[in-house]
Amino acid sequence: MSANASFTRDREARVATLLLAGLAFLLVLLIAVPLWSLLSKSVQNSNGQFVGLANFARYISTPALVASLWNSIWVSSLVALIVVPLAFLYAYALTRSRMPGRGLFMAVAMTPLFAPSLLSAISLIYIFGNQGFLKSWLFGASIYGPVGIVLAEAVYCFPHALMIMVTALRLADGRLYEVAEALGTSKSRVFFTVTLPGARYGLISAIFVVFTLVITDFGIPKVIGGQFNVLATDAYKQIVGQQNFEMGAVVGLILLLPAIFAFFVDRQVQKKQVALLSARAVPYEPKPNAKRDFALLAFCLLIGGLLIGMLGMAIWASFIRYWPYNLTFTLNNYNFANFDPQGWGAYLTSLKMAGLTAIFGTAIVFVGAYLVEKTKPSPFLRGFVHFLAMLPMAVPGLVLGLGYVFFVNAPWNPLNIFYGTLTVLVANTVAHFYTVAHITAVTQLKQIDAEFESVSASLKVPFWVTFRRVTVPISLPAVLDIAVYLFVNALTTVSAVIFLYGPTTKLASIAIVHMDEMGAVAAAAAMATCIVFTAMAVKLLHLALDRLVFARFQAWRKR
Amino acid sequence: MPNNAAMTSEAPRAPERSFLSIRSLTKSFGPFQALKSIDLEIGEGEFVCFLGPSGCGKTTLLRAIAGLDRQTGGSISLRGKDVSNAPPSQRDFGIVFQSYALFPNLTVADNVGYGLVNQKKPRDMINARVTELLALVGLPDQASKYPAQLSGGQQQRVALARALATSPGLLLLDEPLSALDARVRLRLREEIRALQRRLGVTTIMVTHDQEEALSMAERIVVMNHGVIEQVGTPEEVYARPATAFVADFVGRMTFLSGVMEGATLVRVGDQALRVAEAPGFSAGQKVELGLRPEAVRLVEGAGENRLSMRITELEYLGSFVRATLEGEGASPLTLLADLPFNVMQDRAYAPGQAVIAELPASALRIFSART
Numbered sequence: 001m002s003a004n005a006s007f008t009r010d011r012e013a014r015v016a017t018l019l020l021a022g023l024a025f026l027l028v029l030l031i032a033v034p035l036w037s038l039l040s041k042s043v044q045n046s047n048g049q050f051v052g053l054a055n056f057a058r059y060i061s062t063p064a065l066v067a068s069l070w071n072s073i074w075v076s077s078l079v080a081l082i083v084v085p086l087a088f089l090y091a092y093a094l095t096r097s098r099m100p101g102r103g104l105f106m107a108v109a110m111t112p113l114f115a116p117s118l119l120s121a122i123s124l125i126y127i128f129g130n131q132g133f134l135k136s137w138l139f140g141a142s143i144y145g146p147v148g149i150v151l152a153e154a155v156y157c158f159p160h161a162l163m164i165m166v167t168a169l170r171l172a173d174g175r176l177y178e179v180a181e182a183l184g185t186s187k188s189r190v191f192f193t194v195t196l197p198g199a200r201y202g203l204i205s206a207i208f209v210v211f212t213l214v215i216t217d218f219g220i221p222k223v224i225g226g227q228f229n230v231l232a233t234d235a236y237k238q239i240v241g242q243q244n245f246e247m248g249a250v251v252g253l254i255l256l257l258p259a260i261f262a263f264f265v266d267r268q269v270q271k272k273q274v275a276l277l278s279a280r281a282v283p284y285e286p287k288p289n290a291k292r293d294f295a296l297l298a299f300c301l302l303i304g305g306l307l308i309g310m311l312g313m314a315i316w317a318s319f320i321r322y323w324p325y326n327l328t329f330t331l332n333n334y335n336f337a338n339f340d341p342q343g344w345g346a347y348l349t350s351l352k353m354a355g356l357t358a359i360f361g362t363a364i365v366f367v368g369a370y371l372v373e374k375t376k377p378s379p380f381l382r383g384f385v386h387f388l389a390m391l392p393m394a395v396p397g398l399v400l401g402l403g404y405v406f407f408v409n410a411p412w413n414p415l416n417i418f419y420g421t422l423t424v425l426v427a428n429t430v431a432h433f434y435t436v437a438h439i440t441a442v443t444q445l446k447q448i449d450a451e452f453e454s455v456s457a458s459l460k461v462p463f464w465v466t467f468r469r470v471t472v473p474i475s476l477p478a479v480l481d482i483a484v485y486l487f488v489n490a491l492t493t494v495s496a497v498i499f500l501y502g503p504t505t506k507l508a509s510i511a512i513v514h515m516d517e518m519g520a521v522a523a524a525a526a527m528a529t530c531i532v533f534t535a536m537a538v539k540l541l542h543l544a545l546d547r548l549v550f551a552r553f554q555a556w557r558k559r
Numbered sequence: 560m561p562n563n564a565a566m567t568s569e570a571p572r573a574p575e576r577s578f579l580s581i582r583s584l585t586k587s588f589g590p591f592q593a594l595k596s597i598d599l600e601i602g603e604g605e606f607v608c609f610l611g612p613s614g615c616g617k618t619t620l621l622r623a624i625a626g627l628d629r630q631t632g633g634s635i636s637l638r639g640k641d642v643s644n645a646p647p648s649q650r651d652f653g654i655v656f657q658s659y660a661l662f663p664n665l666t667v668a669d670n671v672g673y674g675l676v677n678q679k680k681p682r683d684m685i686n687a688r689v690t691e692l693l694a695l696v697g698l699p700d701q702a703s704k705y706p707a708q709l710s711g712g713q714q715q716r717v718a719l720a721r722a723l724a725t726s727p728g729l730l731l732l733d734e735p736l737s738a739l740d741a742r743v744r745l746r747l748r749e750e751i752r753a754l755q756r757r758l759g760v761t762t763i764m765v766t767h768d769q770e771e772a773l774s775m776a777e778r779i780v781v782m783n784h785g786v787i788e789q790v791g792t793p794e795e796v797y798a799r800p801a802t803a804f805v806a807d808f809v810g811r812m813t814f815l816s817g818v819m820e821g822a823t824l825v826r827v828g829d830q831a832l833r834v835a836e837a838p839g840f841s842a843g844q845k846v847e848l849g850l851r852p853e854a855v856r857l858v859e860g861a862g863e864n865r866l867s868m869r870i871t872e873l874e875y876l877g878s879f880v881r882a883t884l885e886g887e888g889a890s891p892l893t894l895l896a897d898l899p900f901n902v903m904q905d906r907a908y909a910p911g912q913a914v915i916a917e918l919p920a921s922a923l924r925i926f927s928a929r930t
Contacts (some may be wrong), residue, residue, distance in 0.1 A: 012645040451660035454627045457647035458654045459674030459725060470662045556664045556705035 012462050016375040023368050024381055027388035032429040035395065035402030040254075041406045042249035055250045065247075068229040069254065070313040075146055075230065076258075079153045080207045083161050086154075087206060088199070088224045090303055091165035093296035096172075096195070100297065106166075108304040110159050111311050116492045117510045118219030118516075119528040120155040123304040123313035123519060124148050125224060131324050144226030152220045155310050157213050158303075168202020169195075174284040201269040208262035216255050216396030218495040219509075223516050223524075232398055232495070239405060239499060256395065263394035300402040309531065318526035333526040339515045340504050340523070344365035347530055350508035353425050354490035360436060361430040361486040365389075366479055369441035370467060374453050393435035401496035404428050408500070420502020428500055429490045437482045440445055444478035445471070476549050484542040488535045576762050577639075577689065578603040579729065584633035585722050586619050586785075593619045596633070601778075604759045606752070608776035609767055612808065616629040616785040617765045618733060622765065625731055626650050627709070638728070653730040654723030659714045661706040667693070667717050668702040674725045686787065692720040695754065712743040723758070730755070732764040736771065748775055769809045773797060781805045801827040803926040806849045813895045825925070828890040833864050833920045845928040852881060854922035855896035857914050859907070864918045868894065870910050882908065884916055894918075 032337045045051045059065050059272040090109060095100050112120065127134050128143035141147055172195075180190045218232040225233060231251055290523040317323060321330040337343030368389065372382045392400065404427075408419045418424045448471060472479065501510055508527050516524040562587060574585060579601040584595040594616045600609050609617035622628040626647040634643045642650050644785040661670050669688050675685045680853050693699050696716040706714050715735055736744045737749070755762050766772050772779050773793040781788045781796060781804075789801040800806035803814065815829035819870050825832050827848065840846060858865060879897045886892040896916060898908065908914070 013645060013647065114590065256673070394792060449656075449660045450656055451656045451658060452662065455623070455645070455654060455656070455660045455721070456673075457627065458722070458727075458731075459650055459677065460648045461677045465677060466662075470664060473664045556707060 027499040037406035038403040087161035121224040148224035286387040346511035358487040389438040397496035608772035612780035852895040853876040
């Protein structure tokens with residue numbers, strides 16, 4: 001075949017195919033095989049024999065487990081019902097009003113992203129817990145249980161819901177509003193006939209995202225759930241407590257369902273959302289309206305204040321000697337060696353893990369996205385890699401973590417020497433956050449002229465030279481975005497890594513869980529504070545670096 | 560006159576030394592056939608335009624020649640060597656795109672020298688070549704600027720210099736002027752043509768602009784729906800369009816449906832029109848007559864191919880006026896006639912006026928009826 005002859009002549013195609021094959025292999029190993037391990041484990045008994053759906057039958061016939069399923073569902077639904085309307089109104093204030101300080105309020109609403117989810121639970125314990133100063137406000141109810149879970153999850157999910165709502169509300173055609181006004185439509189009718197329908201896909205998407213985040217979150221119910229069991233804590237107890245891997249796998253699979261469902265709903269919604277805004281649409285420019293702007297400002301102050309309060313409470317508490325009896329300042333809680341044998345080691349391990357995740361993750365993601373987006377050979381491989389890259393979006397961290405446990409722990413697997421090492425933590429975290437990073441990279445690459453590779457080929461310059469000399473320099477801001485995203489998430493994640501750390505690789509976020517378990521809540525708050533400050537410092541560094549990169553090395557962007 | 564065609568009067572359209580030879584080339588995207596068995600010869604040093612509406616396959620053909628999108632079937636030879644399956648880097652061409660595709664983070668000089676650096680040439684040799692090329696495209700003092708600091712026309716000149724830097728045997732231009740405004744486009748048209756003549760590099764340009772093709776090309780390849788409708792010099796394509804599509808796409812043409820009545824007589828409505836020649840058509844056959852608006856003359860007195868008509872509309876188009884003429888009788892003809900501005904001034908035509916239009920037999924093109 002002449003096609004084969006040319007294949008050997010075409011060095012570039014060969015290199016691209018080889019790289020793609022390598023990447024596909026890596027992603028199969030990091031994403032597909034662990035998921036497969038989870039699936040197969042759920043239909044096996046403890047000896048590894050196939051037992052069909054017996055584990056599922058046993059699950060359904062265990063009242064305690066079914067009760068957690070029900071608990072998870074109603075708690076997640078309740079959080080979605082609380083958070084999404086609040087996020088909608090907050091987003092409305094940010095996008096559709098002339099309220100002052102909109103940028104600041106956006107930044108404030110994003111603060112929960114820089115903390116492990118369980119930070120808000122720790123704050124709630126300080127406020128409403130057994131020694132909380134506002135305990136009386138609960139009228140005898142306990143914060144340890146559904147009340148605490150719902151409140152803490154609401155804080156944790158708020159920025160996620162807000163980002164979706166802001167995107168949805170920004171996509172408004174100003175002409176629709178001008179037409180409505182020209183027709184003399186009342187403000188409330190405009191809201192119900194133009195604004196709300198325009199944002200409905202965003203609302204649906206946000207509801208599903210919040211539901212999935214809550215049902216798969218482990219940190220908050222672990223810290224503040226008390227005797228109230230949910231799916232995520234069940235999975236932990238089955239695996240870590242009872243070593244019942246099969247039942248853990250079943251719980252993991254159940255957790256996978258809403259996430260997969262949400263993933264497909266989101267994809268459908270996104271397709272429609274794009275179609276909503278035609279190329280001829282003009283952006284909506286809100287007009288000043290003192291009454292509306294004032295009301296929205298009051299609302300944002302309240303919500304923003306609560307978010308800052310939740311963050312500030314834990315930070316403040318971490319510097320308190322003995323809550324609530326001795327409120328003097330101390331740094332004792334930061335002497336982690338008193339609470340955890342690893343001491344500050346956990347924090348350093350976290351930094352190392354996050355750093356390695358950012359470095360390797362960014363490199364793999366960006367090169368992978370480039371191969372998928374810009375090279376020609378092997379459409380099948382490119383499609384396959386893209387599919388694998390999109391898969392983690394539908395897989396909650398807890399589920400992926402379980403898959404890793406089954407895969408890496410398997411006695412037949414030569415990779416089991418990695419169990420409990422930093423390598424497996426990094427691999428898992430890269431896989432966990434792969435999709436968003438991949439989408440960022442692909443979006444950036446799509447903005448680059450598709451003919452650069454053609455021009456290079458005509459000049460006999462191989463694509464890897466153009467990648468190095470042109471693509472990467474142009475994409476530096478996006479590369480930086482990806483690295484920071486991976487770093488911050490690696491620092492704050494709990495759910496996936498809780499199953500995977502080893503004696504020498506305990507992470508800060510896991511140390512928080514352990515110190516809280518031992519009753520050292522102040523130390524847990526202190527460790528969480530370290531994470532928050534580190535994550536925020538990295539973000540600020542990112543902003544500064546972005547300025548520098550733009551000013552110094554991207555002079556060509558200026559006209 | 561085109562140099563290659565002029566040298567061999569016997570076969571003006573088959574270049575003696577074929578530089579690029581395309582045989583039964585096909586390209587499908589799923590069920591859609593973008594190219595249907597294309598055959599084409601291009602001579603060394605020729606300037607050829609692929610002309611056609613969007614979606615006709617002209618860019619697909621160009622990209623197949625470049626090797627950027629591999630063909631489904633058929634073969635491509637360059638200088639007698641089969642390159643059908645060679646990657647782009649082994650095909651010896653330079654390419655310029657509509658989007659310029661300049662590397663935004665590299666200076667003009669680095670852009671032009673991009674391909675040279677990779678050939679591991681010494682630095683001062685590269686610099687000399689870059690300077691030479693920038694002088695060639697008229698940008699000698701822009702070397703240290705970034706593309707974003709240049710105008711569209713300047714950027715396209717840089718792209719041209721970059722494509723020529725490695726002295727390729729074939730220059731491919733993919734709608735290079737479409738993104739530029741009208742005035743710049745006209746100037747760059749002449750510059751590209753002059754540059755091509757000076758360097759003698761075989762050039763293929765894709766365009767949907769017939770005026771561009773007519774003014775720049777030595778030969779035009781008119782394409783439609785994945786097939787070549789006609790290959791010929793600008794004069795041939797304009798004056799003797801091979802098909803009704805070509806006639807309609809290149810320049811303006813009025814079409815009249817009719818039936819062959821004799822060897823060179825066509826009945827159109829209740830008029831009989833004489834044509835100069837109608838090879839291959841026989842009496843009773845349905846045909847279409849095509850007439851360029853500028854070939855219509857307004858005359859005095861009756862005669863062959865002279866029709867009594869009435870001016871229904873006058874449209875001022877700058878240097879000439881386009882008149883819509885309507886005939887008399889049960890099924891009146893409608894014609895377009897371009898009247899030079901001075902004729903208009905002398906005669907002071909006005910809508911509603913009765914005139915006699917002559918449709919010269921030599922200007923009437925005959926095509927088989929479109930289905």
